[in-house]
Amino acid sequence: MSLVKKIFLCNCIQRNLENLSFYFGISSLLFISIFLLSNTVYALPKSTGIIIPLYADPGGEWEKVIYAKKTHPSVPVLVIINPNNGPTPCPNQDYVKGITDLKSAGIFTLGYVSTNYTARNHSDIITDVDNWKNCYPNIDGIFFDEMSNMLGKEKYYADLTSYAKSLGFTFTVGNPGIDTLPSYVGTVDNLVIYEDVGLPSFLSLEEWCPNFNKSNISIISYGVNDINDSTIERISHKVGYLFITNPYFDKIVEELDKRGYEKKDHHNEEPIILKLMHRHVNIFKKFIHK
Incomplete structure (x- = not known):
């Protein structure tokens, strides 16, 4: 994940989660299913989650x-935890407690692991998966970012899912971020087939989704300047999970590039960048699902 995107998403959460309870409230009126968890299986809800x-x-x-989840417990929620492009040196007690608190609220947790489109050393990926399990055993699943969509790489991800589940993880998400091949369905439990500015076209969702259960599919959209209830409703019929933000993303990137912040050590510069972006971001347009 690029530094700009990671900082951008971080700031979306930091700046605007005060709006989350409102949107959860809208969603909870229409959700009809909840998380169903066991020691070995995670059953996806029939309704679209976040x-x-x-x-x-x-x-x-x-x-x-x-707080939002506790207020509206029927809304399915997955969160991706990414302290350092993967797990932190372990154990970080703040994360241990934080993950426990999320799970106690009924939130499903995924640990972030980059695969760099299969270019990353396989042993390093396995180490990250191991570290999530060893350091933060309460994590429910793994989020494999930078997933390839090239023919012939399917086994790579199927093997990663098998390995993760052999450790007791119950769910995996893969993020190619774009349309992928149908042969990737089943290599992970859920595929993020869109991660970009704006919303995917209905045509692309219609073309990709007819032969698959919507539980196989998620989207992550940012830079959505306007959206209405009917649009969200149509999308929710096609995807298992979605995330939508409404920042001036192009302006943020332009400002970061102009100031050169993205070229600096993000651990030192992140507070400045977050302050810079505070005035730009407005998270979570209306979530209405059926």
């Missing part, structure tokens, strides 16, 4: 997600 890139350290942002 997938949240929770790219912020445990604290106020996490507490707002927890």
